[in-house]
Amino acid sequence: MNINRRIQTLDEFTIQQLRAFPQATGELSMLLRDIGLASKRVNVEVNKAGLVDILGDAGSVNVQGEDVKKLDVFANNQFIGVLKHGISCAGVGSEENDDIVVFDDEVSNNSKYVMLMDPLDGSGNIDVNVSIGTIFSIYRRVSERGKPCTIEDFLQPGNKQVAAGYVIYGSSTMLVYATKRGVNGFTLDPSIGEFCLSHADIQCPPTGKIYSVNHGNFFQYQDEVRKYINGCQAKDKNSGGPYTQRYIGSMVADVHRNLMKGGIFMYPGTTDKPKGKLRLLYECNPLAFMVEVAGGKATNGQQRILDVQPTELHQRSPLFIGSKDMMEELETFINPS
Ligand code: AHM
Numbered sequence: 106m107n108i109n110r111r112i113q114t115l116d117e118f119t120i121q122q123l124r125a126f127p128q129a130t131g132e133l134s135m136l137l138r139d140i141g142l143a144s145k146r147v148n149v150e151v152n153k154a155g156l157v158d159i160l161g162d163a164g165s166v167n168v169q170g171e172d173v174k175k176l177d178v179f180a181n182n183q184f185i186g187v188l189k190h191g192i193s194c195a196g197v198g199s200e201e202n203d204d205i206v207v208f209d210d211e212v213s214n215n216s217k218y219v220m221l222m223d224p225l226d227g228s229g230n231i232d233v234n235v236s237i238g239t240i241f242s243i244y245r246r247v248s249e250r251g252k253p254c255t256i257e258d259f260l261q262p263g264n265k266q267v268a269a270g271y272v273i274y275g276s277s278t279m280l281v282y283a284t285k286r287g288v289n290g291f292t293l294d295p296s297i298g299e300f301c302l303s304h305a306d307i308q309c310p311p312t313g314k315i316y317s318v319n320h321g322n323f324f325q326y327q328d329e330v331r332k333y334i335n336g337c338q339a340k341d342k343n344s345g346g347p348y349t350q351r352y353i354g355s356m357v358a359d360v361h362r363n364l365m366k367g368g369i370f371m372y373p374g375t376t377d378k379p380k381g382k383l384r385l386l387y388e389c390n391p392l393a394f395m396v397e398v399a400g401g402k403a404t405n406g407q408q409r410i411l412d413v414q415p416t417e418l419h420q421r422s423p424l425f426i427g428s429k430d431m432m433e434e435l436e437t438f439i440n441p442s
Pocket residue numbers: 171223225226227228229319354355356357372382
């Protein structure tokens with residue numbers, strides 16, 4: 106082993122970042138540490154999912170009307186449990202809970218932040234050994250400190266996010282998070298149980314060769330979106346088409362790949378579901394924040410995702426997200442000026 110090799114753990118990194126802000130209290134570092142801890146617990150269960158009776162449906166339906174998988178429930182409980190017993194989070198909004206979960210105790214009421222999350226995104230893929238993820242979004246609360254947090258703390262536009270990130274449980278487990286200062290990725294080293302900085306200052310390539318969309322819905326998309334998709338398949342594209350189609354069905358994995366390699370991900374509205382499937386607060390906003398910090402773009406087809414004023418905890422939104430040049434090309438189809 107080369108003992109001179111510099112390995113920086115997630116905790117070391119966040120504390121180092123903190124030193125740039127002498128007035129900072131360290132609460133954000135502690136919150137990220139708690140997220141790392143909860144995700145390590147989830148990771149253990151994801152890795153042994155084939156061995157224990159934790160695969161499959163929990164037998165209930167969540168607020169979105171979708172079957173809840175057992176690992177969804179487990180992940181939700183782990184994150185809420187760890188955050189409730191930490192000192193940085195006043196409450197959580199989760200895909201798995203109808204209402205916000207308010208940690209009404211003395212320590213939590215004095216906490217600075219609230220968190221929104223999809224504890225296990227891509228849960229349809231759990232049973233078949235395909236990458237899944239956790240998505241999180243952190244806001245500074247707007248309600249009075251010392252009192253329980255309120256729904257207003259959660260219904261803030263994405264441009265108010267303090268930090269956002271995801272954990273991807275894939276061929277390796279990675280935690281990637283962004284603040285306005287940058288996007289950094291940490292790979293879990295299972296031998297020491299620590300997330301170690303592996304992808305510093307991630308930049309989304311301005312263009313790429315990959316487009317990600319559910320082609321099964323093609324005839325339900327609006328004409329402009331269909332024309333853009335046809336363009337992605339055309340050989341004579343100025344930008345060197347045809348593009349390659351990749352769609353995992355786990356948005357974290359699709360967006361992570363496009364963030365690293367360049368590409369565009371789309372979940373447009375359909376004739377049946379004009380607002381699409383994805384949730385603004387804990388799926389679209391955190392990924393939009395990360396991709397923008399990395400140099401990319403994200404819209405709902407009409408407006409920058411991060412500028413949408415939320416009205417409901419579980420509201421849905423169409424999403425177009427990815428490399429800057431590819432997004433600008435898309436905009437010439439769906440939003441011509
Ligand atoms: P989930 O929260 O139930 O897992 O749904 C979200 C997932 C995204 O990760 C993915 O991009 C999308 O649903 C896939 O949906 P579809 O099968 O309609 O293409």
